[in-house]
Amino acid sequence: MGKKEAKTNAMRILDRNKISYETISYECSEFIDGLHTAELTNAPVEQSFKTLVVQGKSKNYYVLVIPIAEEIDLKQAAKVLGEKSVEMIHVKDILQVTGYVRGGCSPLGMKKQYKTVIHDSALAYDSIYISGGRIGSTIRLNPQDLAKTAAAVFEDVVMKDSRPS
Template structure:
């Protein structure tokens, strides 16, 4: 694949931030396919502990929820279920990501999904002035204030991961 010159293409995530007058920075990286968050952080130079991945879970009620957690941690499904008031939640199947979110795997942003789902952000985000999340396309990362993110997605900060120590 050749080099892409797509720097000016705005994603829904960027449009939402601009509409809400929220400052953000875009980090672009060369990538033609899905890579995990740790590799994304290496490519962008973003600190691992400030880099967050966006997961989608479905509750017993069939409702979907967005979970934003540090890339180095794993989601704790019991804690996530409790945080959204469900008996249990499970990660949606990879093949359903686009159908549910409108984004592709590896380019799933907590901003600008097809619908606004209840969003939970791992509480460690509050320790930072800025965190890094997907910009809504593979190869695009957004750097923004976690409180601004929570405000736009009506998110709440909860401890929802395993391997996290205060």
């Protein structure tokens, strides 16, 4: 009999909300970046999203789900979130704030439901790939289903391409 993958909080929340998703497991014992994860899972880079946590001047935490090859535009994110400014939380605080480890941070199933923004490029796809809630686990799901489950909004919060055209 095959080994059944233990469910993460993210998967349990999707199950509870009757959201259809696919889990993809990959061999990995430590943090690797999203580009390497996409490579290991054969997920298209442009459909692969990373989960980042920022803290606003108000001390509130926010979750940003952005394409793995992009960087957050902190000024734009602050504007979208209604904050004077936001900054990335320290790596050492990820577990305490989210309940997840670095590299296994899913926008679903954190210790608290933080205000969540999904980059609007996700709307171009039937499915996107996000962390499954542990290192070695990816979830493929519909971006609208993710937004509904995470009570998220779609906004543009990434750096504009600064390369000359």
